[in-house]
Amino acid sequence: MDGNLKWCYTSSSLLRPCRVDRLTSLPYDLLSRILSMLPTKDAAATQVLSKRMRQAFCWVSSVDLDDSPLSYCVQCPHLVERFSLFESFIDNVLHKLSQTSLTQFRLHLGRNKTILIPEWHKCEQACFPNPEPTHLYAWISYPLAHSGLRELDLSFHVRNPAECKLPPGLFTRQSLEVLRLDSNLEINGGAEFSLICLPNLKLLHLRSFEFTEDCFVTRLVSSCPALEDLSITCWWLKAGRLIISSHSLRRFVFNRLKYYNEDENSDLVFIDTPNLQYFEYTDNLPVNYSVAHLNALVEARIDIVYPLQRDTLETSFRIQLSLARALSNVQHLSLQGCSVEIFYFAGLLEVQLPVFRNLRTLKLGPLCNTHCSARWDIVLLLILHSSPLLEELFFPEGLFAHVYGDSGTCVYGLAEDLEASALEVEGWRKTQTIPSCCQSHLKRIVISQCCYCDQELNMIKFLLGNVSFLKEFVICLSKTRYGVQFDAADFYRFKKTLEELPRASKSCSIIYRNDESTFL
Numbered sequence: 001m002d003g004n005l006k007w008c009y010t011s012s013s014l015l016r017p018c019r020v021d022r023l024t025s026l027p028y029d030l031l032s033r034i035l036s037m038l039p040t041k042d043a044a045a046t047q048v049l050s051k052r053m054r055q056a057f058c059w060v061s062s063v064d065l066d067d068s069p070l071s072y073c074v075q076c077p078h079l080v081e082r083f084s085l086f087e088s089f090i091d092n093v094l095h096k097l098s099q100t101s102l103t104q105f106r107l108h109l110g111r112n113k114t115i116l117i118p119e120w121h122k123c124e125q126a127c128f129p130n131p132e133p134t135h136l137y138a139w140i141s142y143p144l145a146h147s148g149l150r151e152l153d154l155s156f157h158v159r160n161p162a163e164c165k166l167p168p169g170l171f172t173r174q175s176l177e178v179l180r181l182d183s184n185l186e187i188n189g190g191a192e193f194s195l196i197c198l199p200n201l202k203l204l205h206l207r208s209f210e211f212t213e214d215c216f217v218t219r220l221v222s223s224c225p226a227l228e229d230l231s232i233t234c235w236w237l238k239a240g241r242l243i244i245s246s247h248s249l250r251r252f253v254f255n256r257l258k259y260y261n262e263d264e265n266s267d268l269v270f271i272d273t274p275n276l277q278y279f280e281y282t283d284n285l286p287v288n289y290s291v292a293h294l295n296a297l298v299e300a301r302i303d304i305v306y307p308l309q310r311d312t313l314e315t316s317f318r319i320q321l322s323l324a325r326a327l328s329n330v331q332h333l334s335l336q337g338c339s340v341e342i343f344y345f346a347g348l349l350e351v352q353l354p355v356f357r358n359l360r361t362l363k364l365g366p367l368c369n370t371h372c373s374a375r376w377d378i379v380l381l382l383i384l385h386s387s388p389l390l391e392e393l394f395f396p397e398g399l400f401a402h403v404y405g406d407s408g409t410c411v412y413g414l415a416e417d418l419e420a421s422a423l424e425v426e427g428w429r430k431t432q433t434i435p436s437c438c439q440s441h442l443k444r445i446v447i448s449q450c451c452y453c454d455q456e457l458n459m460i461k462f463l464l465g466n467v468s469f470l471k472e473f474v475i476c477l478s479k480t481r482y483g484v485q486f487d488a489a490d491f492y493r494f495k496k497t498l499e500e501l502p503r504a505s506k507s508c509s510i511i512y513r514n515d516e517s518t519f520l
Contacts, residue, residue, distance in 0.1 A: 444472045
């Protein structure tokens with residue numbers, strides 16, 4: 001039935017259809033709200049329906065301009081040429097909306113390839129759009145003229161970033177509550193950004209920017225007294241200082257993209273956020289941490305990619321220890337890269353670790369440092385002893401990092417440590433006390449990317465034989481890992497061995513999975 005037909009009574013008591021335009025007959029206020037909820041390209045298309053729709057479009061309060069359907073690639077020059085049409089569309093839309101009261105503005109130009117792939121595989125410059133710098137400047141400046149602007153989302157990766165600049169007023173909108181910036185431009189923190197005033201900003205996400213002055217981020221955060229959500233994913237041109245001080249901050253994510261350079265270490269990471277609830281940090285180990293105790297912290301994800309290269313491993317450990325002490329109240333913790341090694345060096349140096357008294361869920365990356373690649377006998381026990389209330393233990397990337405031998409074949413751990421599996425079991429047997437979490441709280445363990453090696457078998461044997469409260473032990477099988485092929489015979493042999501192992505928990509069931517993404 002036609003949705004535009006309305007059935008009416010006639011004098012002869014018969015029903016006949018009457019055509020009524022229900023959409024355009026709505027009040028202008030309501031029409032503008034409806035159009036504001038649509039992508040701008042769809043809202044603009046409704047102008048062909050009637051003059052009333054054209055008038056309603058001129059008062060939309062939300063603009064969403066996205067060129068994601070276009071592909072900027074040298075192999076598809078005809079799509080690159082289509083960008084000129086998109087430029088004209090932007091100009092026409094902004095001209096029509098010159099009188100509206102704008103509250104939300106979103107502009108996305110060019111796909112972000114610098115994040116998805118490493119720098120040495122960056123897409124060619126021709127794959128990015130090449131707007132006129134004056135045009136881009138005008139587009140970014142357009143929403144800043146609206147006093148009621150609350151949300152601003154800008155993503156533009158252009159072919160010649162050195163020719164483009166951000167308008168100074170970008171960081172002075174007092175009404176702004178949400179600000180997302182994703183760009184390959186450079187922010188130098190010079191005179192044009194000397195004035196920063198964002199008193200109502202609650203969410204700030206900076207992505208891809210190149211900061212030549214680390215103090216700019218410090219000034220920016222200190223100028224946002226209401227900030228609750230801060231995310232920085234950027235290229236830092238030089239190692240310097242990261243100083244974040246905010247009592248309003250609840251969520252903080254920091255990811256330095258240039259982490260593959262092992263010689264780059266920040267001078268200082270200073271974090272004073274007493275009300276922080278979520279903390280995610282990915283970087284090389286800095287020369288010094290100064291992190292205030294995070295009493296309200298619920299979840300933390302820490303990935304230290306490279307330790308200090310010019311100092312001893314003991315120095316690197318003691319720097320990480322200061323961060324671990326600040327995280328001692330966390331409930332859900334994920335440690336990747338060199339972060340896991342803190343437990344190894346604590347045992348080696350006989351240093352007292354902080355007790356994670358509220359920790360319920362722990363995710364650990366593989367041991368990859370050449371000094372402790374197969375020493376779970378030290379690491380695991382210290383982890384469990386430091387987590388008395390631990391309920392779930394995950395190894396999302398497996399237990400061991402891969403090392404390629406002279407023949408090109410892949411082995412797990414170092415060659416000299418492959419013979420240490422028996423010693424690991426002996427070390428566990430000599431342990432006088434079983435961690436308290438194994439006797440009363442730990443109920444679920446997940447090991448991903450299982451490669452059927454003896455070291456994994458020893459780990460599983462220890463856990464099954466000592467965790468008396470265990471309900472579920474999940475093994476995520478890997479058919480191929482780092483070029484090593486595993487067939488059905490490997491799996492059944494490994495499974496048979498596991499089923500014969502003694503279990504401290506009579507109610508424990510071993511579950512085998514192939515698809516890790518469904519439960520991790």
